[in-house]
Amino acid sequence: MITDLRYRGASTGKRVFITLSIAVMAGYVLLILYPLMNMVLSSFKTNRAIISTPFALPETFSFATFKTVWVDKGFSHYFANSLFVTTISMTFVLLFGSMASYGISRYIYRGNTLVYMLFLSGIMLPLKAAIIPLFLLIKTLGLINSRWSVILIFLAMGLPSTVFILAGFMKTIPLELEYAAKIDGCNDFMIYRKIVMPMVAPAMALVTIYNAVPIWNDFFFPLVFLQSNSVKTLPVGLSTFFGQHSTNWSLLFTGLSIAILPMLILYLFMSKYFIKGMTAGAVK
Structure with a gap:
């Protein structure tokens, strides 16, 4: 297996292999980026231009459609709702998931394996399959048309995978570090x-x-549990651009361009740690 991909000093065959590898990776990057770039460019076009010349550059770069989407169509409310739901959901997922993972990985008791398997069973059982009893439960709690309904659902969806990943990482931490911290006077919460x-x-x-x-x-759970426009999230808000007889593609592409920004920024800021997490344990 070739692991040294330095071009300088390589043999002719290896240089050909490196060149082909770079060409394939560049083609793959273009294949991924082109639809995104075309979506952003289409947000500056009119409906007629999108349909007649879908691959051409826009004639002018006007931000009028962005103003229309953000202000006139109430996209700022959808954006704020999605930001609130995602932030609160992830805060609880990371907090409860890390605490549960710490308890499962660092404490040994009779029901340890059973608790861990109960969390893992959540990965195999999708909540969408239980939408009817879930709807009745949320209705009984009086949370229909409340953002907390989808927050609780997303918390239940995120905890199994979070415990599965974090518990595996925490089990690799040497116990000697914990013993040394206890000698220095740290309690369990301080060690955590x-x-x-x-x-x-x-x-x-x-x-x-x-x-x-x-x-x-x-899109699914906000569509079911959030009925008022004041609490709808971005994916549900984007569906308002689809009309019964026509679709405003210009506004739709504008909304999509805005919608991808938070996750794009999140990945750019956390990509270093994300790659470390993906490759951890690959090299001994």
Whole structure:
């Protein structure tokens, strides 16, 4: 297996392999980026231009459609609702998930394996399959048309994978560090906060992106439980641009361009730790 991809000093065959690898990766990057770039460029076009010349550059770069979407169509409310739901959901997922993972990975008791398997069972059982009893439960709690209804659902969706990932990372932390901290006078909470959590920072970044993107993009649960325009999230708000007889593609592409920004910024800021979390344990 070729692991040294330095071009200088390489043989002719290896240079050909490196060149082909770079060409393939560049083609893959273009394949991924082109639809996104076309979406952003289409937000500056009219409906007629999008349909007649979908691959051409816009004639002018006017931000009038962005103003229309953000102000006139109430997109700022949808954006704020999605930001609130995603932020609160991820805060609870990371807090409760890390605490549960710490208890499962660092404490040994009779029901340890059973508790861990109960969390893992949440990965195999999708909540969408239980939408009817879930709807009755949320209705009984009086949370229909409340943002807290989807927050609780997203919390239940995110905890199993969070516990699965973080518990695996925490089990690799040497127990000697915990013993040394106890000798220095640290209690369990201080060990969790000052020793364990800093060491699993790459895993926390991995869990954040792994859960935040589906929560931000989820359409199904907000559509079922959020009925008022004042509490609808971005994916549901985007559906308002689809008319019965026509679709305003210009406004739709503008809304999509705005919607991808938070997750794009999140990944750019956390990509370093995300890659560390993905590759942790790959090299001994």
